[in-house]
Amino acid sequence: EAEVAQSPRYKITEKSQAVAFWCDPIxxxxxxxxxxxxxxxxxxxxxxFQDESVVxxxxxxxxxxxxxxxxxxxxxxxIQPAELGDSAMxxxxxxGWTDDxxxxxxxxxxxxx
Amino acid sequence: xxxxGLHLPTLSxxxxxxxxxxxxxxxxxxxxxxxxxxxxxxxxxxxxDIRSNMDKRQGQRVTxxxxxTVKHLSLQIAATQPGDSAVYFCAESQAGTALIFGKGTTxxxxx
Numbered sequence: 698e699a700e701v702a703q704s705p706r707y708k709i710t711e712k713s714q715a716v717a718f719w720c721d722p723i724x725x726x727x728x729x730x731x732x733x734x735x736x737x738x739x740x741x742x743x744x745x746f747q748d749e750s751v752v753x754x755x756x757x758x759x760x761x762x763x764x765x766x767x768x769x770x771x772x773x774x775x776i777q778p779a780e781l782g783d784s785a786m787x788x789x790x791x792x793g794w795t796d797d798x799x800x801x802x803x804x805x806x807x808x809x810x
Numbered sequence: 811x812x813x814x815g816l817h818l819p820t821l822s823x824x825x826x827x828x829x830x831x832x833x834x835x836x837x838x839x840x841x842x843x844x845x846x847x848x849x850x851x852x853x854x855x856x857x858x859d860i861r862s863n864m865d866k867r868q869g870q871r872v873t874x875x876x877x878x879t880v881k882h883l884s885l886q887i888a889a890t891q892p893g894d895s896a897v898y899f900c901a902e903s904q905a906g907t908a909l910i911f912g913k914g915t916t917x918x919x920x921x
Contacts, residue, residue, distance in 0.1 A: 701853075703853075728906075730908055732908075737913070737914075738914070739899050739901070739911025739912055739913055739914055740854065740899075740909075740911050741911070742908040742909070745907075745908050753907070753908060788854070790853075796859075797842050797844075797859070797903070797905060797906070798856055798859060799844075799856075799909060801846075801854045801855070802853050803852055803853045804852070804853045806851070
C-alpha cells in the first residue's frame with residue numbers, strides 16, 4: 698500500500714539551531730501539504746504545493762520557516778533558527794487528482810530544548 | 811477565521827456498543843468533510859469522507875451523517891472495538907484547499 702514517507706521520525710534540537718524535515722508523497726500525487734500539530738490540537742496548515750508551486754503559505758512564519766518542492770515530487774521543510782515554541786509534530790500529506798482525500802505520513806516529532 | 815469544532819473532548823464506551831462522535835462546522839461554504847483517526851505518535855488515518863451534495867455515507871462499520879441545515883457532522887462507529895480507541899478529528903474544506911481541523915475527540919473503548 699502506498700504511503701507518505703517522512704523523515705526523521707524524531708528530532709531533538711537546541712533553540713537557534715537549524716532543522717530540516719523531508720517528505721516523499723504518494724507516487725503521482727500532485728498536491729503536497731505541510732501541517733503542524735501541537736499536542737492536543739488538530740493539525741494546522743503551514744504550506745500547500747501544487748506540483749512545484751506554492752499555492753498557500755499564508756500561515757507559514759516566513760521569517761524562520763521555508764519550504765521547497767523543487768522537482769514537484771519530494772519536499773523539504775526547514776526551520777532556522779528553531780524556537781522553543783516550534784516543538785510540535787510536523788505532518789506531511791498528499792492528495793491526487795481522483796479525489797480530495799489527503800493521506801498523511803507518520804510525522805516528525807520536533808523537540809526544541 | 812472559520813474553524814471546525816467538536817462537541818465533546820472525550821467519549822467512553824463499552825466494547826460492542828455503537829459510538830457517535832459529533833462535530834459542528836461554521837463555514838457554510840465548505841463542501842467537503844472528512845473524518846480521521848489518530849493513534850498516539852502516528853499521523854491521521856483516513857476513515858471516511860462526504861461531499862456537501864450528500865447527507866449520508868457508509869463505510870465498513872462507519873457512517874458519516876451531514877446536516878447542512880444546522881452545520882453538523884457526525885461519525886457513527888458500529889460495534890466499537892478496543893482497537894478503535896484513538897483521537898478522532900473532523901475536518902472541512904472547499905474543494906482543492908487545505909483542511910481545517912477541529913480539536914478532536916478522544917474515544918476510549920473498554921472491554
